[in-house]
Amino acid sequence: MGKANRRVQASVVGGAVWGGVVLIAVPQLAAATEGGVGRPITGQQAMPYGGIVPPTSDWIASFSTIYYQGSIGASKVLPVAGRVTAGLNEQVVYNIANLVRTWGITAGGWNFASSFGVPVQYTNASSFNGLLRDDHGIQFADIFFSPVVAGYHFSKTDHVALSVQIYAPTGAYSSGRLANAGQNTWTFTPTIAFTHLIPSQGIELTLNYGLEFYTANDKTQYHNAPVSVLDLLALKRFTNGWGVGVVGGYIQQISEDSGGIADVTGGAKGHSVGIGPMVTWSGKISKTPVSAALRWVNEFEASRRPKGNAVQLSISATFE
Numbered sequence: 001m002g003k004a005n006r007r008v009q010a011s012v013v014g015g016a017v018w019g020g021v022v023l024i025a026v027p028q029l030a031a032a033t034e035g036g037v038g039r040p041i042t043g044q045q046a047m048p049y050g051g052i053v054p055p056t057s058d059w060i061a062s063f064s065t066i067y068y069q070g071s072i073g074a075s076k077v078l079p080v081a082g083r084v085t086a087g088l089n090e091q092v093v094y095n096i097a098n099l100v101r102t103w104g105i106t107a108g109g110w111n112f113a114s115s116f117g118v119p120v121q122y123t124n125a126s127s128f129n130g131l132l133r134d135d136h137g138i139q140f141a142d143i144f145f146s147p148v149v150a151g152y153h154f155s156k157t158d159h160v161a162l163s164v165q166i167y168a169p170t171g172a173y174s175s176g177r178l179a180n181a182g183q184n185t186w187t188f189t190p191t192i193a194f195t196h197l198i199p200s201q202g203i204e205l206t207l208n209y210g211l212e213f214y215t216a217n218d219k220t221q222y223h224n225a226p227v228s229v230l231d232l233l234a235l236k237r238f239t240n241g242w243g244v245g246v247v248g249g250y251i252q253q254i255s256e257d258s259g260g261i262a263d264v265t266g267g268a269k270g271h272s273v274g275i276g277p278m279v280t281w282s283g284k285i286s287k288t289p290v291s292a293a294l295r296w297v298n299e300f301e302a303s304r305r306p307k308g309n310a311v312q313l314s315i316s317a318t319f320e
Contacts, residue, residue, distance in 0.1 A: 039167065039187055039212055039227070041068055041310050042274035043249030043297035046208040046231035051159040051195030053111040053151025057104025062316035064096045070299065070308020090306055091124040094141065113149040121171075123179035139172035139181035157197045165189040165210070175219045185224065186215040202237040204245075211254075222260035225269065228252045233278070241283040247295050248275035251305075270304030289318040 044066060071089045098117035105112055119141040126134040149163040166189075171182020191210035197203070208231040214224040228251070235245035252271040256262065276297040283290060292315045299307045 040229045040251055042251055042272045042299050043247050044312055046206050046233040048280055049195055050193040050206045050208050051161045053113050053149055053161050055106045055111045056102055058102050059319045060100040062098045064314040066094045066312040068092045068310040070306035072306045089126045093122040095120045109153050111151045114147055116145045118143055121181040125179040135178035137179055141181040142167045142171040159195045161193045163191050184217045184219055188213045204235045206233040220260045223258045225253050225255040225257050228254050241281055243280040245278045247278045272299050272302040272305055274299040291316050
């Protein structure tokens with residue numbers, strides 16, 4: 001890798017790796033799976049410079065908080081707390097503390113990183129028909145990690161990052177509760193993120209795609225089907241450090257759920273589509289590179305899954 005390319009990537013290190021490895025670390029509210037809950041929220045996975053893993057050896061600390069409010073109508077049934085309930089209201093504040101280590105290794109155009117995150121979630125949930133009592137609480141959600149994030153640099157402007165995001169069933173979970181921060185399943189998400197830069201215009205285009213595979217819930221025997229998650233991000237950056245853009249997402253459960261009461265609900269296969277604006281900032285505080293991003297995504301189309309709005313604020317800092 002040439003010196004010029006190293007300088008380009010070093011200049012975006014705070015956003016690049018943070019985006020590449022936190023790209024699936026988001027609230028678990030929007031898939032039409034058991035409890036009306038799945039791992040992704042529409043339009044929240046793609047991050048600035050998501051396809052770039054820099055060649056530097058750094059620690060990147062980030063904090064993200066996402067507020068999501070959505071509902072699924074009373075005419076739709078969901079498997080919740082071991083029962084079938086019609087309609088659901090969800091309000092969630094999902095807070096993530098994440099740490100990334102870039103390895104400082106370059107091998108044939110590849111660079112590498114690892115990440116680990118701990119989420120804490122506030123959940124407020126109620127069913128339309130009142131069969132289940134309103135429930136709320138602040139709980140640890142499922143921890144997540146990516147042992148290896150591998151980034152390849154096609155050129156100074158085109159980059160790709162490959163990873164497998166893993167969620168462990170460590171969060172608070174009870175089969176009788178309406179509001180659960182954990183899901184009691186392992187989840188494995190092979191992910192590809194591609195970033196194209198247009199330096200002369202200050203423009204970035206990033207695509208993020210992941211396919212989530214769930215293990216069965218051993219307390220309910222419910223097995224969520226795989227979920228396909230596609231996010232697109234376009235940003236225009238200015239010389240003063242600010243940037244504006246648009247972000248959107250499309251989530252599609254690719255088959256029917258199975259086991260437990262999945263047959264009663266018809267498998268809960270659903271989809272959602274959302275889009276919204278995004279604002280970013282990058283600079284230095286003292287000598288520490290810092291970046292921040294704020295987005296709002298409106299789910300304007302949803303079928304057999306909650307439909308609502310999500311706001312995400314993310315801040316990261318890079319340390320040598």
